[in-house]
Amino acid sequence: MSIAVELLEVSRHHGAVRAVDGVSLAIEDGEFFSVLGPSGSGKTTCLRLIAGFDLPGRGRILLHGRDASALPPYERDVNTVFQDYALFPHLSVLENVAYGLRVKGVARREREREAEAALEQVALGGFGARRPGQLSGGQRQRVALARALVNRPRVLLLDEPLGALDLKLREQMQVELKGLQRRLGITFVYVTHDQGEALSMSDRVAVFNQGRLEQVDSPRALYTRPRTVFVAGFVGTANVLSGALARRVAGGDRPVSVRPEQIRLGEPGGDQVGVTGRLVDVQYHGPVSRWQVDVDGTPITVSLPNGDEEPVRPAQGAPVRLCWPRAAMVELEPAA
Amino acid sequence: MSAVTATVQALPAAGGPLRRLSTALYRRRHLALLLLLAPPLLWFGVVYLGSLLALVWQSGSTFDDFTMAVTPTRTWANYRALLGAANLDVVARTLGMAAAVTLACAVLAFPVAYYMARHVTGALKGFLYVAVMLPMWASYIVKAYAWTVILAKGGVVYWFTGKLGLLSALEWVLTLPVVGGSSLSTSNLGRFLVFTYLWLPYMILPTHAAIERVPANLLQASADLGARPAQTFRTVLLPLAFPGVVAGSIFTFSLTLGDYIIPQLVGPPGLYVGTMVYTLQGSVGNVPLAAAFTTVPILIVGAYLALARRLGAFDAL
Numbered sequence: 001m002s003i004a005v006e007l008l009e010v011s012r013h014h015g016a017v018r019a020v021d022g023v024s025l026a027i028e029d030g031e032f033f034s035v036l037g038p039s040g041s042g043k044t045t046c047l048r049l050i051a052g053f054d055l056p057g058r059g060r061i062l063l064h065g066r067d068a069s070a071l072p073p074y075e076r077d078v079n080t081v082f083q084d085y086a087l088f089p090h091l092s093v094l095e096n097v098a099y100g101l102r103v104k105g106v107a108r109r110e111r112e113r114e115a116e117a118a119l120e121q122v123a124l125g126g127f128g129a130r131r132p133g134q135l136s137g138g139q140r141q142r143v144a145l146a147r148a149l150v151n152r153p154r155v156l157l158l159d160e161p162l163g164a165l166d167l168k169l170r171e172q173m174q175v176e177l178k179g180l181q182r183r184l185g186i187t188f189v190y191v192t193h194d195q196g197e198a199l200s201m202s203d204r205v206a207v208f209n210q211g212r213l214e215q216v217d218s219p220r221a222l223y224t225r226p227r228t229v230f231v232a233g234f235v236g237t238a239n240v241l242s243g244a245l246a247r248r249v250a251g252g253d254r255p256v257s258v259r260p261e262q263i264r265l266g267e268p269g270g271d272q273v274g275v276t277g278r279l280v281d282v283q284y285h286g287p288v289s290r291w292q293v294d295v296d297g298t299p300i301t302v303s304l305p306n307g308d309e310e311p312v313r314p315a316q317g318a319p320v321r322l323c324w325p326r327a328a329m330v331e332l333e334p335a336a
Numbered sequence: 337m338s339a340v341t342a343t344v345q346a347l348p349a350a351g352g353p354l355r356r357l358s359t360a361l362y363r364r365r366h367l368a369l370l371l372l373l374a375p376p377l378l379w380f381g382v383v384y385l386g387s388l389l390a391l392v393w394q395s396g397s398t399f400d401d402f403t404m405a406v407t408p409t410r411t412w413a414n415y416r417a418l419l420g421a422a423n424l425d426v427v428a429r430t431l432g433m434a435a436a437v438t439l440a441c442a443v444l445a446f447p448v449a450y451y452m453a454r455h456v457t458g459a460l461k462g463f464l465y466v467a468v469m470l471p472m473w474a475s476y477i478v479k480a481y482a483w484t485v486i487l488a489k490g491g492v493v494y495w496f497t498g499k500l501g502l503l504s505a506l507e508w509v510l511t512l513p514v515v516g517g518s519s520l521s522t523s524n525l526g527r528f529l530v531f532t533y534l535w536l537p538y539m540i541l542p543t544h545a546a547i548e549r550v551p552a553n554l555l556q557a558s559a560d561l562g563a564r565p566a567q568t569f570r571t572v573l574l575p576l577a578f579p580g581v582v583a584g585s586i587f588t589f590s591l592t593l594g595d596y597i598i599p600q601l602v603g604p605p606g607l608y609v610g611t612m613v614y615t616l617q618g619s620v621g622n623v624p625l626a627a628a629f630t631t632v633p634i635l636i637v638g639a640y641l642a643l644a645r646r647l648g649a650f651d652a653l
Contacts, residue, residue, distance in 0.1 A: 073559040086557040100561035
């Protein structure tokens with residue numbers, strides 16, 4: 001497989017703020033690649049650097065092997081779906097979608113035919129005559145998608161494209177986006193702060209924190225083998241044990257992470273470790289209940305599947321025994 | 337699981353008369369609106385529209401050339417006189433200047449407005465605002481007289497052109513028909529320069545406001561879709577900022593159309609609509625014809641707005 005987008009030691013500083021700091025990564029052709037991080041982590045700056053809206057202070061950006069570090073956006077074979085869609089309000093939906101072909105000099109008849117086809121691809125056939133202002137958020141989202149896809153880019157950049165949609169619509173669009181990507185075989189670079197979204201859609205995920213790349217991995221590896229304390233806490237829920245507690249259960253100085261669903265109540269068996277804590281609270285979440293347990297000052301979350309019957313539950317503040325398999329613990333790099 | 341106890345206290349009874357008044361107005365929204373709008377409505381409705389109607393009525397009155405008396409007898413004579421060759425010449429001269437000044441202001445203002453809206457922030461932006469508006473603080477008459485000195489032979493412009501060694505080029509430009517004259521201060525070019533200087537801020541401010549309202553990501557989206565900067569300007573920025581340019585052009589256009597001071601101080605002889613009205617109602621005393629002349633700018637600006645609307649200037653509002 002060839003490399004679609006490659007960042008080599010890329011940095012972009014805004015004054016004293018290191019928006020992106022020494023990031024290197026390679027995105028493969030045809031991959032659904034997510035860039036995940038909290039706000040201010042540098043993920044959007046990273047996307048802007050690939051699109052060309054911002055230029056790197058240091059480092060190089062390669063698009064399909066060609067150095068694009070200093071190219072303006074209109075010289076790059078990538079297209080962007082903006083967070084708030086950025087549709088042209090003075091143009092009709094059809095004109096919006098045909099815009100990329102228009103500026104490339106494609107004849108009106110042909111570009112309108114292609115734009116109509118692109119609109120049908122996103123299930124908006126027949127909406128061409130409307131203005132963007134007359135569409136709902138979800139429809140605008142689709143128009144923005146069609147406007148980018150009509151140019152047949154080799155790489156599509158998506159900047160939190162579902163951020164403004166409500167939950168139901170977002171879940172539906174996730175499925176559609178993933179299906180579209182698989183069908184077209186285009187490289188998707190998908191920026192999001194929603195770890196669930198990143199895990200469910202991506203081939204690989206890059207986790208950003210404070211301008212630096214923490215880890216790049218498949219969703220499963222990211223969840224089961226987080227490398228740093230930040231990744232363990234940001235991707236899913238993790239119990240991070242450190243200090244004396246980590247030494248006692250894992251025998252090392254490094255912090256370890258245990259997922260809530262790995263922990264059970266009761267005495268440890270052969271390959272398990274056990275701790276004693278006090279029950280703080282129990283929250284009901286439908287399929288599971290979350291128990292908050294305090295173990296010598298470290299809060300531990302335990303996720304227990306719910307049966308049909310109300311379980312016998314110790315009183316608040318009562319001691320509880322917890323255990324988990326030794327193999328469920330992941331050793332983490334100490335926080336920098 | 338703890339029991340919640342709450343004490344309910346009665347709100348204090350309505351206080352002073354001011355408080356009762358604001359409560360009463362809050363409940364009667366229409367009354368509050370009416371009170372707020374009454375002064376401007378009276379001003380516009382009675383003073384402005386009233387005098388406009390009086391003007392139109394006046395333009396239909398009869399003027400006796402011998403007795404110099406105005407009688408209220410209705411007549412179209414003033415409008416027929418308006419369509420005479422000499423008077424149409426005045427209208428055409430004014431219109432040509434207004435169009436040229438508007439075009440020049442729009443071309444000059446756009447880069448300044450774009451720079452202010454997109455590239456500067458903080459103190460520099462404040463400074464530029466003041467720099468654009470400061471000339472409006474100085475008296476219009478003072479500026480007009482200052483320009484007669486600046487443009488006169490031996491003035492700053494001649495001196496500077498001489499320093500640049502371009503004096504012969506300036507002399508050549510002044511030999512051109514329409515534009516030229518015996519010196520800059522008595523040429524149409526000089527008058528055009530003064531008008532453009534005077535009305536430029538009125539074009540910069542609305543254009544700036546319009547450009548500032550164009551979201552930055554629309555320009556990025558355009559570039560992202562492959563548009564070069566010139567294409568983005570033509571297909572995205574200009575259409576979206578056009579209402580601002582039209583708003584500015586209404587200022588520059590109508591201010592030039594109605595001006596009666598600059599044509600007297602700078603440029604060649606020859607009447608403008610403004611000076612014509614000034615002369616007719618002053619020394620001549622033909623108020624009805626003067627009134628008929630004042631309807632000309634009104635009609636022209638009305639036609640101009642209709643045209644701007646047809647061009648889609650207000651679509652992006």
